[in-house]
Amino acid sequence: MVNLNSDQLLQSCEDLYDELVRMLENMELTEDNHALVSVLQNKHQVLQTIETEANHYNRSHRVPQLISNIFYYEEQILLHIGQKDRNKLSFDFRYHYCNLVRLLCYEIAYLVEQDVDITRYPKLYPDLTAINHQQIIEQGNQTKYEVSVVLLAYNNLQYTSQCVDSIVQNMDDINYELIVVDNGSTDGTKTYFESLPNAKVIHLNSNIHLVKGFNIGMMAAEGKYIAAVCNDFIFTPNWISNLLICLKSDESIGFVSPGATYISNYQSINIPFHSIEDFQQRAKDYNISDPSKWEERVVLLPNVLCCPAALLDAIGYYDTRYYRGEFLDDDISFRIRRAGYKLIYCGDTVTHHYGSLTTATDHATNSLQEGRKIFIDRYNIDAWLDARKNQACQFIDYSRFGEVTTILGIDVRCGSSLIDLKNKIWSNHGVKTEVYTCTSESKYVTDLQSISKQVFSIEGLIQLPHELKQSIDLIYIEQGIDWYEGNIDDIFQSLIELLRPNGQLIFCCHNRLSVEMMKENFVQVARQSNFCQFSIPEIKWIANTHQLELTFQQDFLPLADEKRSQAISALTQFIAGINNNFAIHLESQMNSHYSLLQMTHVVKENI
Known part of the structure; x- marks a missing residue:
């Protein structure tokens, strides 16, 4: 040999x-x-x-x-x-x-x-080659079908047949092909697939797992678009029509996906129902194409991976390195965005998700941590921490943003929270905004370029007016404002130089009495010379001296667990002793790690 x-x-x-x-x-x-x-x-x-x-x-x-x-x-x-x-x-x-x-x-x-x-070997490492957008369009115009629906199944025939029925019954008059991939099933799935009229049946004699199972199905596609689906979904009236309406609305859109019951990533749509027939009727009433429910995303779960087929071919489909499939969605989202395309969540369309039948076995292993590490090694970015929405977003008061047309995001990691701001302004006020970003960490620049009109690299907030020479309607700072080194007066002065009159400022700051900040101050005193120098009331007072008027405040804790609560309770009892009122007050302070503050730049006339 x-x-x-x-x-x-x-x-x-x-x-x-x-x-x-x-x-x-x-x-x-x-x-x-x-x-x-x-x-x-x-x-x-x-x-x-x-x-x-x-x-x-x-x-x-x-x-x-x-x-x-x-x-x-x-x-x-x-x-x-x-x-x-x-x-x-x-x-x-x-x-x-x-x-x-x-x-x-x-x-x-x-x-x-x-x-x-x-x-x-550029053919084997697609990331090395820039995407030719015109070529993607031209290849799409030479296809046999409008869309190729690719269904992957491994056993669970009962669910698979329901899924297939829901697809076939809801394709309307679209010119499509159905590609069904039997990933080594042993329960009669192959025979069932072969009984389907006009289906293109891909049979694998031995299971090659989710990533490669999907890929071989997508490689067989002859449609302009691919809609890749798992067998644990039920599809609904207008599901594919709505997705294609969105995908065709803008050539810069490269990936769309609908909402679903029982799904994560803020793509869940809650529609109560008592049977599948009842759900189909309710979904029919819900699934009305509505661009106000379209949301741009940094990461999109492929409830349906609906993309131009030529684009998926150009980027190499799903990345084979994700051995068990975890973080596959994050990876393909990153690669499609970095290829110059937008990801759109179609909140105007609901499907039903039974639960992860395709990957259930791997969930019992350490697959999540394995996938997370693979993603970090590939991008130097943690998808969980860097590409998800900040919890603070749910507390923002959006009622004041009706005239916001420009947003500046500062240290927003990969930009998920910033894009959510943009989406909410569109859905609440019908206003489209231009997004600018600046970051103090160079590893985020590539992804921020995919969602921003312009990206600035900065070392501190004080240099902002020298970089961005225009007025901004809304500034959103995701990193705690007390995280930045420098004089807090100078920081606020720099921010108001960018804000137009009546412009909005959103930022968080740490509660220095929280148990997390106590730990931070103990272990990083030498590194953080200005960290948490001021309390939240002091920061609000200083902001007010710079014509920034507080309009909304929300205290919150991003993550909580039982061990943390027990530690805080023990610590407050030790400090407060038998003074119960003091213990209650101290515990409430330690439990609130952040405060979200919204302020308006109020220009006061000189009298």
């Missing part, structure tokens, strides 16, 4: 796939295809070598499962040739064998990426 180094291993995969592509493009498959037989026989040994070499890499992978399926379809193709079944031969070669080899190439590319010069 030949031993291959990483470059040779990757090159052998790429050469194999390129040869298959040339065969698809340049030759017609017939019943007596000697060239194809020769290729299959010659490449069998290469694939065995690839499998052996892949096991030398210390990363989780599914190379054995992929090659097992490739060998299965090698046998099927040889059988079709012997039986002179041209249709099955063509289908299995194109949609099974070739696409499985493509999946294998991506898998090997992930395994060896630390050992090779990835710039030599």
Whole structure:
């Protein structure tokens, strides 16, 4: 057996796939295809070598499962040739064998990426190549169908059949194809799929898991758009029509997804119902296309991954490194945004979600932490901390933002809370806003560029007026204002120089009596020379001297747990002793970690 180094291993995969592509493009498959037989026989040994070499890499992978399926379809193709079944031969070669080899190439590319010069393999590392937006449009105009609905299923036939029925019954008059992927089921799913009229059935003899299962289905798509779905959803009247209306409304939109029952990421729509039939009727009444319910997002859960098919092909579909599928949604959201497209949550459309049937087994493992680490290693960003909305957003008083047309977000991480502000102004007041951002952490610049008209890198708030030379209607500071070093008077002066008269300022500050701030002050005194120097009442007083009038305040605690509550209770009893009233007061102070403050720049005339 030949031993291959990483470059040779990757090159052998790429050469194999390129040869298959040339065969698809340049030759017609017939019943007596000697060239194809020769290729299959010659490449069998290469694939065995690839499998052996892949096991030398210390990363989780599914190379054995992929090659097992490739060998299965090698046998099927040889059988079709012997039986002179041209249709099955063509289908299995194109949609099974070739696409499985493509999946294998991506898998090997992930395994060896630390050992090779990835710039030599742009086809296997799509992030290296800038997206040609015009090409995406042109490819979309040459497709056979309007949309390809891709359904992935592994067992749970009862749910799968309900899902399929709901899709077929609610496609209206759209020109579509249904691609169903049986990911190695053992409960009759394959037979059921083969009974569906006109469905394109992708069957995997052994399970290749969620990521690659979806990818092989999407690779088979011949539609302008792809709508990829799991088998634990029920779809509703106008679901696909509404998504396509949104997707087609702006060429810069690259990914749309509807709301659902029992889902996270602020994409849940609560519609009480007592049966699926009742839910369908209620959903029909709800699912009226309404652009005021469209929300731009930094991260979007793919209740439906609805995107231009050419865009998904260009970015390489779902990233194979997410072995169990966790944080797959965050990753594809980041890659589509960074490719220059918007993500839109369609809050005008509801579907029903039973629960994670497709990934239920992995939830019992440490899959969330595994996926989180993979994402951090890939982007140097924590999707949970950096790409989610700040809890403070739920307390903001939006009634004063009717004339806001420009927003400046300061240290907003990846911008989820800032985009939520923009969305709420649109839904509450019908006003579209321009967004500017500035950050003191360079790792966020790339993602802020995807949602902002302009991004500024700063070291402190005092330099802001020198960077942004225009008046702003609303300034939102996500980082606590007492986190910044510098004179607090100078900070407020810099902010009001940017605010127009009657402009709005939103910021948080820490309660220095909270248990978290006590800990912070103990362990980081040397680093934070100005941290929490002032109490919240003092900060409000200083802001007022700079013509900033408090209009709203909300105290809150971002995260709470039983252990924290017990620690605070013990500490207050130790400090207050038998003074019960003092203990109650002290405990309330320690429990409130932040205060959200909204202020208006009130310009007072000189008398």
